[in-house]
Amino acid sequence: MQREPQAFDRVLSSMCTEPHPVAREAAERFLATNPGDPGTYPTVAALEDDAIAILGEIAGLEDPAGYVASGGTEANIQAVRIARERAEAKRPNVVMPESAHFSFQKAADVLGVDLRIVPVDEQYRADLEAVRASVDSDTALVVGVAGTTEYGRVDPIPALAEIAHSADAMCHVDAAWGGFVLPFTDYDWHFGHADIDSMAIDPHKMGQAAVPAGGLLVRDESLLDELAVDTPYLESTSQATLTGTRSGAGVASAVAAMEELWPGGYRSQYARSQNNAEWLADALEKRGYSVVDPTLPLVAATLPRSTFDALRAKGWRISRTATGELRIVCMPHVTREMLASFIGDLDQLEVR
Numbered sequence: 275m276q277r278e279p280q281a282f283d284r285v286l287s288s289m290c291t292e293p294h295p296v297a298r299e300a301a302e303r304f305l306a307t308n309p310g311d312p313g314t315y316p317t318v319a320a321l322e323d324d325a326i327a328i329l330g331e332i333a334g335l336e337d338p339a340g341y342v343a344s345g346g347t348e349a350n351i352q353a354v355r356i357a358r359e360r361a362e363a364k365r366p367n368v369v370m371p372e373s374a375h376f377s378f379q380k381a382a383d384v385l386g387v388d389l390r391i392v393p394v395d396e397q398y399r400a401d402l403e404a405v406r407a408s409v410d411s412d413t414a415l416v417v418g419v420a421g422t423t424e425y426g427r428v429d430p431i432p433a434l435a436e437i438a439h440s441a442d443a444m445c446h447v448d449a450a451w452g453g454f455v456l457p458f459t460d461y462d463w464h465f466g467h468a469d470i471d472s473m474a475i476d477p478h479k480m481g482q483a484a485v486p487a488g489g490l491l492v493r494d495e496s497l498l499d500e501l502a503v504d505t506p507y508l509e510s511t512s513q514a515t516l517t518g519t520r521s522g523a524g525v526a527s528a529v530a531a532m533e534e535l536w537p538g539g540y541r542s543q544y545a546r547s548q549n550n551a552e553w554l555a556d557a558l559e560k561r562g563y564s565v566v567d568p569t570l571p572l573v574a575a576t577l578p579r580s581t582f583d584a585l586r587a588k589g590w591r592i593s594r595t596a597t598g599e600l601r602i603v604c605m606p607h608v609t610r611e612m613l614a615s616f617i618g619d620l621d622q623l624e625v626r
């Protein structure tokens with residue numbers, strides 16, 4: 275039996291989306307290439323340089339360095355790894371807000387660093403006093419999130435970078451989800467706004483590339499040296515990635531999507547998504563639900579568990595925050611019609 279992939283017409287909880295047609299086409303063409311072996315696959319290796327050049331432009335980084343990772347998880351793990359290698363402490367620690375993605379937990383497990391998780395303020399942003407109080411001489415890295423997974427919030431990145439550097443620690447920004455919408459907002463989130471060292475920014479989320487295409491950017495090429503291992507039997511002499519064989523499809527589709535959409539296409543997509551988020555927030559509020567203000571295209575609202583379950587039973591792919599709120603991510607495939615139909619179903623449930 276041939277199984278068909280999940281259709282996107284009821285998916286409201288994912289951070290992945292329908293790839294742009296040019297991204298889909300490029301992915302298919304480069305399906306059998308491996309950027310992990312640039313000596314054998316030079317074309318895709320050159321494409322990866324193009325990807326990093328555009329990602330650098332998006333993230334305000336002159337002379338960008340980095341690579342196309344398998345996703346935000348790998349980029350975050352590698353950022354922690356760089357910081358651990360640079361740190362002099364015997365048991366380095368990483369300070370991050372409780373809003374940070376669970377991939378940092380994996381990084382801590384694998385790399386043997388301590389996580390110091392600090393609270394967020396009433397705006398769901400890293401509490402700077404708490405960060406300051408947690409940083410000490412063993413701190414290797416301070417993490418800020420630019421577009422949190424649950425509420426789409428942006429931490430005060432410049433202040434976090436300052437705290438990190440005053441303690442001789444590094445600063446990493448997780449813009450895995452937010453990186454392709456934030457350029458069109460007033461937030462200070464990137465290399466041009468603050469003295470940050472590394473960033474996760476994923477083409478396979480808001481960038482409309484095919485999965486897997488994550489991005490790791492570093493302020494300076496030398497930071498990648500912390501990750502490099504020798505590769506004796508390859509034509510290239512070292513490898514900085516966490517995975518070995520990698521998807522050329524991800525790399526090629528990222529370049530295709532970014533060349534097509536940066537900046538105009540992403541700008542209009544952001545406007546559409548943000549409008550949808552505000553429309554949805556408004557519709558939920560009018561029905562008496564309490565809504566977390568969608569400062570980026572992500573809506574959270576309190577909804578009774580039974581209503582949530584009934585909507586899932588109707589086929590809506592929705593998810594919940596750690597505290598149980600309904601969470602809807604207004605990705606490019608999420609249209610106003612979909613949201614209207616979702617609200618229609620919600621109204622029907624309420625009548626009964």
Ligand code: 0PR
Pocket residue numbers: 287288289290344345346347348350375377419421422423448449450451476488
């Ligand atoms: N950083 C942030 C801020 C994220 O939101 C995520 C993923 C990551 C890092 C990790 O990225 P990768 O999953 O690419 O390694 N956040 C989503 C989440 O955990 C991932 C996701 C994507 C979940 C698609 C469901 C889904 O259908 O909720």
